Amino acid sequence: MPEVTIVEVGLRDGxxxxxxxxxxxxxxQLTEKLIAAGVTQLEVTSFVHPRWVPQLADAAELVxxxxxxxxxxxxxxxxxxxxxxxxxxxxxxxxxxxxxxxxTHNQKNINKSLRDTYPVLEEVVQMAxxxxxxxxxxxxxxxxxxxxxxxxxxxxxxxxxxxxxxxVYEISLGDTIxxxxxxxxxxxLKALTKEIPVGKLAGxxxxxxxxxxxxxxxxxxxxxxxLDTSFGGIGGCPYAPxxxxxxxxxxLVYMLEGMGVNTGIDLxxxxxxxxxxxxxxxxxxxxxxxxxxxxx
Ligand code: HMG
Ligand code: MG
Numbered sequence: 001m002p003e004v005t006i007v008e009v010g011l012r013d014g015x016x017x018x019x020x021x022x023x024x025x026x027x028x029q030l031t032e033k034l035i036a037a038g039v040t041q042l043e044v045t046s047f048v049h050p051r052w053v054p055q056l057a058d059a060a061e062l063v064x065x066x067x068x069x070x071x072x073x074x075x076x077x078x079x080x081x082x083x084x085x086x087x088x089x090x091x092x093x094x095x096x097x098x099x100x101x102x103x104t105h106n107q108k109n110i111n112k113s114l115r116d117t118y119p120v121l122e123e124v125v126q127m128a129x130x131x132x133x134x135x136x137x138x139x140x141x142x143x144x145x146x147x148x149x150x151x152x153x154x155x156x157x158x159x160x161x162x163x164x165x166x167x168v169y170e171i172s173l174g175d176t177i178x179x180x181x182x183x184x185x186x187x188x189l190k191a192l193t194k195e196i197p198v199g200k201l202a203g204x205x206x207x208x209x210x211x212x213x214x215x216x217x218x219x220x221x222x223x224x225x226x227l228d229t230s231f232g233g234i235g236g237c238p239y240a241p242x243x244x245x246x247x248x249x250x251x252l253v254y255m256l257e258g259m260g261v262n263t264g265i266d267l268x269x270x271x272x273x274x275x276x277x278x279x280x281x282x283x284x285x286x287x288x289x290x291x292x293x294x295x296x
Pocket of ligand 1: 016050
């Protein structure tokens with residue numbers, strides 16, 4: 001199995017969904033622990049409206065406090081021009097734009113129809129590229145929508161095409177509410193990769209029904225080499241009711257190492273970072289590997 005890139009999204013996808021808002025200094029400490037564990041791709045925050053996601057209102061301050069570390073790439077989510085302008089004033093190296101394959105989730109999440117979203121994102125990508133920054137795209141609700149149920153694949157395929165035309169370098173396919181099963185993932189990827197090169201795709205699986213890790217495995221089998229995970233398995237979209245956390249980074253690292261894939265991540269140190277996160281949030285985090293280490 002060739003190399004797999006793990007994009008650690010816990011500081012963004014994870015903390016955006018937590019009731020307890022962590023102090024910026026604690027987020028910084030957590031980031032440092034993740035880096036010490038060997039995590040290099042970190043989506044650290046988002047520059048969305050602070051009223052919509054108060055947990056990440058300290059985005060600029062956090063980024064200003066983060067260490068410069070060789071080989072480490074800080075990424076952030078931006079919804080629109082205003083968000084990009086805020087992010088461009090920081091040291092964030094890469095941006096991610098986002099929209100949904102289903103109209104209703106898009107509306108609830110970013111307050112726009114899909115049709116009105118495209119020009120907003122197009123402007124963001126153009127501006128970011130002009131500043132020499134790479135842009136990643138997220139498509140949410142690819143495998144199901146909390147408001148509309150099943151989402152036809154042609155919607156995802158069309159959005160992927162448009163995102164690539166805009167100039168995004170990679171598209172992360174979101175199982176936002178964790179409804180996908182391995183069979184579902186295989187079928188959708190087989191169909192989608194007839195139109196979109198698999199090298200342009202990443203997998204972003206939420207674990208609401210306990211299928212995130214096995215879905216990630218199937219995505220690997222289908223040729224996907226970039227997976228999004230969160231420390232401890234926290235996460236969820238505040239505008240997707242019922243969404244649980246992402247596949248846990250610990251669990252994916254354990255599985256990949258068992259398959260002979262060197263992730264460069266030290267599992268003990270990663271668990272230490274998650275223990276710190278759990279203690280700071282005042283809760284037990286869902287990762288199975290983490291729970292095993294805590295019990296040992
Ligand atoms: P809106 O209210 O429609 O914004 O929100 P607007 O464009 O009408 O502007 C209203 C005011 O907000 C203006 O200020 C703007 O300047 C300001 P005023 O002139 O009234 O003083 N404003 C901003 N301020 C700071 N930062 C900004 C910004 N934009 C406008 N970026 C908006 C539209 C997109 C901003 C809002 O809906 C929003 O912030 N939504 C974000 C929701 C979110 O973060 N959801 C979770 C992330 S997505 C996710 O988790 C899924 C993913 O993980 C993949 C998966 O799992 O599927 C990625
Ligand atoms: Mg997500």
